[in-house]
Amino acid sequence: MGMTMTQKILAAHAGLPSVEAGQLIEADLDMVLANDITGPVAIHEVEKLKKKTVFDKDKVALVPDHFAPNKDIKSAEHCKCVREYAKEHDITNYFEVGEMGIEHALLPEKGLIVAGETCIGADSHTCTYGALGAFSTGVGSTDMGCGMITGQAWFKVPSAIKVVLKGKPKKWVSGKDVILHLIGMIGVDGALYRSLEFTGEGVSALSMDDRFSIANMAIEAGAKNGIFPVDEKTIAYMEEHSKKKYTVYEADEDAVYDETYEIDLSTLEPTVAFPHLPENTKTVKEAGEVKIDQVVIGSCTNGRIEDMRTAAEILKDRKVAKGLRVIVIPATQAVYLQAMEEGLLKIFIEAGAIVSTPTCGPCLGGHMGILAAGERAVSTTNRNFVGRMGHIDSEIYLASPAVAAASAVTGKISEPSELGL
Numbered sequence: 453m454g455m456t457m458t459q460k461i462l463a464a465h466a467g468l469p470s471v472e473a474g475q476l477i478e479a480d481l482d483m484v485l486a487n488d489i490t491g492p493v494a495i496h497e498v499e500k501l502k503k504k505t506v507f508d509k510d511k512v513a514l515v516p517d518h519f520a521p522n523k524d525i526k527s528a529e530h531c532k533c534v535r536e537y538a539k540e541h542d543i544t545n546y547f548e549v550g551e552m553g554i555e556h557a558l559l560p561e562k563g564l565i566v567a568g569e570t571c572i573g574a575d576s577h578t579c580t581y582g583a584l585g586a587f588s589t590g591v592g593s594t595d596m597g598c599g600m601i602t603g604q605a606w607f608k609v610p611s612a613i614k615v616v617l618k619g620k621p622k623k624w625v626s627g628k629d630v631i632l633h634l635i636g637m638i639g640v641d642g643a644l645y646r647s648l649e650f651t652g653e654g655v656s657a658l659s660m661d662d663r664f665s666i667a668n669m670a671i672e673a674g675a676k677n678g679i680f681p682v683d684e685k686t687i688a689y690m691e692e693h694s695k696k697k698y699t700v701y702e703a704d705e706d707a708v709y710d711e712t713y714e715i716d717l718s719t720l721e722p723t724v725a726f727p728h729l730p731e732n733t734k735t736v737k738e739a740g741e742v743k744i745d746q747v748v749i750g751s752c753t754n755g756r757i758e759d760m761r762t763a764a765e766i767l768k769d770r771k772v773a774k775g776l777r778v779i780v781i782p783a784t785q786a787v788y789l790q791a792m793e794e795g796l797l798k799i800f801i802e803a804g805a806i807v808s809t810p811t812c813g814p815c816l817g818g819h820m821g822i823l824a825a826g827e828r829a830v831s832t833t834n835r836n837f838v839g840r841m842g843h844i845d846s847e848i849y850l851a852s853p854a855v856a857a858a859s860a861v862t863g864k865i866s867e868p869s870e871l872g873l
Contacts, residue, residue, distance in 0.1 A: 453470075453472060453706070453708060454703070454704025454705060454706035454707040454708065455470060455471065455472075455703070455704055455707055456612040456647060456649055456703045456704075456707045456708075456709070457585070457647075457649055457679055457681070457701050457702060457703045457707075458587050458610060458612060458647040458649065458676075458677060458679055459471050459472070459473075459609055459610075459612075459647075459707075460701040460702075460703070460704075461568060461569075461570060461586070461587040461701050462477060462479055462570070462587060462607060462609055463477075464568075464699075464701075465479040465480045465481075465482075465570045465587075466478060466479045466480075467480075471609045472609060473609055473610065473611035473612075473708070474608060474609060474611070475608070475609045476606065476607070476608055476609075477606070477607055477609060478604050478605070478606055478607075479570055479604065479605060479606075479607055480570065480603060480604055481511065481570050481571065481572060481599050481603050481604060481605055482511060482565075482569035482570050482571060482586075483511055483512075483513060483559070483564060483565055483569065483570075483571040483572075483573075483588075484511060484512050484513070484571070484572055484573070484596060484599045484600045484603075485512075485513045485514075485515070485555060485559065485571065485572070485573030485574070485575065485578060485596070486513075486514055486515075486534070486573065486574045486575075486593070486596055486600075487514075487515050487516060487517050487518050487534075487555055487574070487575055487812075488515075488516035488517065488518050488519055488520055488527065488530045488531045488534055489518045489519070489530065490574030490575060490593045490596065491514055491516075491530075491533070491534040491537070491574070491593075492530050492533040492534060493574070493593035493594075493597075494574055494593040494594065494596045494597030494600065495533060495534070495537045495597065496533075497593065497594050497597045498597040498598065498600060498601050501601065503601040505541050505601075506541050506543065506600050506601055507600065507601055507602055507603035508603060509541060509542050509543050509544050510544045510545070511603065512541075512543050512544075512545065512600050513543075513545040513546075513547075513555070513559060513564060514534050514537070514538050514543060514545070514546045514547070515546075515547050515552060515553075515554075515555040515558060515559075516530075516531045516534055516535070516547070516548070516549070516552060517552060517553065517554050517555050517558075517810070517811060517812050518811075518812045518813075518816060518818055519531070519818050519819065520549055520552060520811060521549050521809060521811070523818065523819040534546070535548070545562070545564060549809075550785070551785060552784075552785070552810060553783055553784025553785055553786070553787070553810045554750075554751065554752045554755055554783040554784065554810055554811070554812055555573070555575065555752065556575070556577050556578065556580040556581075556664075556668060556752035557664070557752055557755055557756055557783035557784050557787070558783075558784050559571075559581065560580075560581060560583075560584060560664065560689075560693065561693060561784055561786055561787075562693070563690070563693040563694025563695065563696060564694070564696075565581040565584055565586050565588065566584060566586065566690050566694050566696045566697070566698035567584050567585035567586055567682045567686060567690065567698040567699060567700055567701075568585065568586065568698055568699030568700065568701055569581075569586045569587070569588075569698075569699075570586070570587050570588070571586060571587070571588035571589075572588070572589060572590070572591045572595065572596060572599050572605050573588070573589075573590055573591070573596065574590070574591060574592065574593045574595075574596035574597075575590055576590035576671045577590065577668050577669075577671060577752050577753075577834065578590040578591075579667055579668065579670045579671050579675065579676075579677045579678050580664055580667050580668040580752060581667070582667040582670065582677050582678040582679035582680060583660065583663035583664045583666070583667040583668075583678075583680050583686075584680075584682075584686060584689070584690065584698075585679065585680060585681065585682035585686055585698075585700065585701065586679075587677055587679065588677060589676055589677045590671060591605065608645070610645055610646050610647045610676040610677070611646050611647070611708070611709075611710050612646055612647040612648075612649050612707070612708075612709050612710065613638075613642075613643050613646050613647070613648055613649065613675075613709060613710055613711050613712070613713065614649050614651060614709040614711070614712040614713070615634060615648055615649065615650045615651070615652075615712075615713050615714075615715065616651055616652040616654075616712060616713070616714045616715070617630075617650060617651070617652040617653075617654030617655050617657075617658070617714075617715055617717055618652055618653060618654045618714060618715065618716045618717065618718075619654050619657070619716045619717040619718035619719070620654065620657040620717055620718055621657060621658075621717040621718065621720055622718065622720075624722060624762075624852075624854040624867065624868045624869070624873070625717070625720050625721065625722060625852075625854075626662055626665065626758075626762070626852045626853070626854065627658060627659075627661065627662030627663060627664070627665035627666045628665050628669075628723075628753065628754055628832065628850075628851070628852035628853070629720050629721070629722055629723045629852055630658075630662070630666055630715065630717065630720065631665065631666040631668075631669040631670075631672075632669075632723040632724070632725050632730065632733050632850065632851075633715065633720055633723055633733065634648075634673065634713070634715065635669065635672050635673045635725070635730045635731050635733065636723070636725070636731055636732075636733030637713065638673055638713070638731075639673070639731045640672060640673060640674060640729055640730060640731045641673075641674040642673050642674060642731075643670070643673040643674050643675035643676075644674035644675075645674070645675075645676050646674075646675055646676060646710060647675065647676055647677050647678070647679060648670045648673065648675045648677070648678040648679070649678075649679050649703065649709070650663075650666065650678065650679070650680050650681075651681060651703075652714075654715070654716075654717045655680060655681060655683065656683060656685070657717060658717075659685070659758060660685055660686070660689045661756045661757070661758040661759065662758075663680050664756065665753050665754055666678065666680075667679070667680065668752055668753045668834060669730070669753060669834050672730040672834060672835065673730075673731075681702065682698075682700045682701075721735040721736065721737060721867075722735065722736045722851070722852060722854060722855045722867040722868075723735055723736070723851070723852075723855075724736055724739055724830075724849050724850065724851045724855060724865055725836055725849065725850035725851075726739075726836075726849060727836055727838075727847040727848060727849070728836055728837055728838045728847075728848075729836065729837070730834070730835065730836060730850060736851075736855055736865060736866065736867040737867075739865045741864060742828065742849065742864055742865040743828070743863060743864045744776065744828045744829060744830050744849070744859060744863065744864060744865065745775075745776065745777065745823070745827040745828055745829065746776065746777045746778070746779070746821060746823065746827065746828070746829040746830075746831075747772075747776065747777070747778045747779070747805075747829065747830050747831070747856050747857075747859055747860040748779050748781070748814050748815075748821055748829060748830075748831040748832065748833060748841075748856070749763050749778070749779070749780045749781070749805075749832050749853050749856050749857065750779070750780060750781025750782065750783060750808070750813075750815075750832060750833075751781070751783070751812065751815045751831075751832055751833040751834065752783065752812070752815075752834070753832060753833060753834045754832035754833075754852065754853050755781055755782055755783025755784075755787065755810070755832075756783055756787060757787050757790050757791065759832065759853040760780070760782060760787060760790075760791045760796050760853075761794070761796065762852075762853045762854050762857065763780065763796075763800070763853045763854075763856065763857040764791075764794075764795075764796040764799040764800065764857075765857075765873075766854060766857035766858055766861070766868055766871065766873060767799055767800060767803040767805070767857050767860065767861065768799050768803075770803055770861050770871070771803055771804050771861070772803050772804035772805055772860050772861065773860065773861060773862060773863030774863075775863070776860060776863050777806075777821070778800075778803070778804065778805035778806070778860045779805065779806055779808060779814065779820060779821045780797075780800045780805050780806070780807045780808070781807075781808045781809075781810065781811060781813060781814075781820070782807070782810055783810055784810050785810060787810070788807075788809070788810060803860075803861075805860070808820050814831070814833070814841055815831070815833040815834070815835070815840075815841070816840065816841075817839065817840055817841050817842050821841070822841065822842040822843075823841045823842030823843055823846035823848075824842065824843055824846065825843040825844075825845040825846065826843075826845055826846065827842070827843070827846045827847075828846070828847045828848075828849065829841060829846070829847070829848050829849065830849045830851050830855065830856050830859045830860075830865060831848055831849070831850060831851070831856065832850070832851060832852065832853050832856050833848070833850065834850070835848075835850075836848035836849065836850050849865060851865070854867070854868050855867055855868075858870060858871055858873075
């Protein structure tokens with residue numbers, strides 16, 4: 453029986469000739485990740501085990517990004533815990549404010565993850581790195597902590613869903629629209645503990661930033677991981693950002709998939725997920741008149757340089773709607789600097805938006821944009837659960853940077869065509 457791409461990676465890291473769906477394995481890890489919320493939990497647990505140090509100081513990454521820069525005393529204590537642990541164990545990949553970024557944008561940018569590797573992170577959106585052809589998945593803090601000191605983790609080998617992409621998306625349709633469309637098709641538990649394996653000639657029409665966005669939200673369909681084939685764009689990205697050796701795995705022709713879905717990218721329209729689930733999708737044309745109070749452009753889903761460029765192209769020589777708050781958050785210091793050098797930050801500020809230091813901030817209701825009761829936000833983040841961004845009576849509408857920027861100008865959910873673009 454053939455194996456999927458994910459199953460091949462897991463078999464190699466378990467030292468087995470093959471694995472099959474449902475099998476329990478113990479696999480070696482190439483990277484273990486935690487942030488300032490999940491890291492302290494893991495650290496406190498593993499300290500009870502009296503393990504002297506981490507399994508490999510180069511294969512652990514600690515990124516204080518959720519409540520950093522610290523918003524209060526408690527968050528300061530959390531970051532202090534992570535900072536001191538990193539120093540005590542000489543962890544190479546600790547990223548302090550000033551070099552920090554949102555973890556799932558930062559690790560690929562720093563070249564810490566490449567094709568064929570395994571990565572666990574105590575954050576559900578660790579599945580982002582599947583865009584590079586790696587197996588990456590979110591785990592609980594205790595599992596992450598054990599991985600940090602042993603270099604291994606237990607997995608139940610997932611079965612898979614094949615998503616065949618065809619065609620080429622039109623202008624203003626991005627990876628965010630693709631994944632929202634898919635989640636709308638299959639639901640938030642449609643891929644529960646399964647791999648979402650993307651394939652087809654349409655993959656070549658997607659940029660790496662598109663693929664990161666899609667893989668990032670695989671968890672919003674319940675998936676164990678999302679993964680893309682390694683092509684010329686992947687290799688070019690890895691060679692630009694990393695010195696690590698990569699391994700290309702391809703699914704066998706007779707690999708078994710539970711289901712197969714086809715998506716013609718050329719037919720997709722700008723899409724929005726209405727409250728309070730990512731599966732509650734509509735095209736912008738179907739959305740009707742939805743007035744908003746806030747727009748957030750950023751996050752581990754859509755804070756990369758392409759996202760900044762898209763938003764700036766729409767906001768250039770335009771103004772944010774009166775009374776609307778618009779918060780732009782470049783995902784890393786490198787994205788921030790590049791956006792500054794390209795004049796994008798000037799465009800945002802002249803339009804009436806504010807620009808934040810890299811942070812997860814508002815995505816999880818942390819800081820930098822909390823919603824009050826009755827307020828609505830269009831956000832390029834990844835979750836719109838009840839109370840996710842603030843008050844339980846607030847509403848979040850998930851969208852692409854293009855839709856978010858257009859909505860910022862009109863004050864209601866809009867697409868760029870409504871601005872004549």
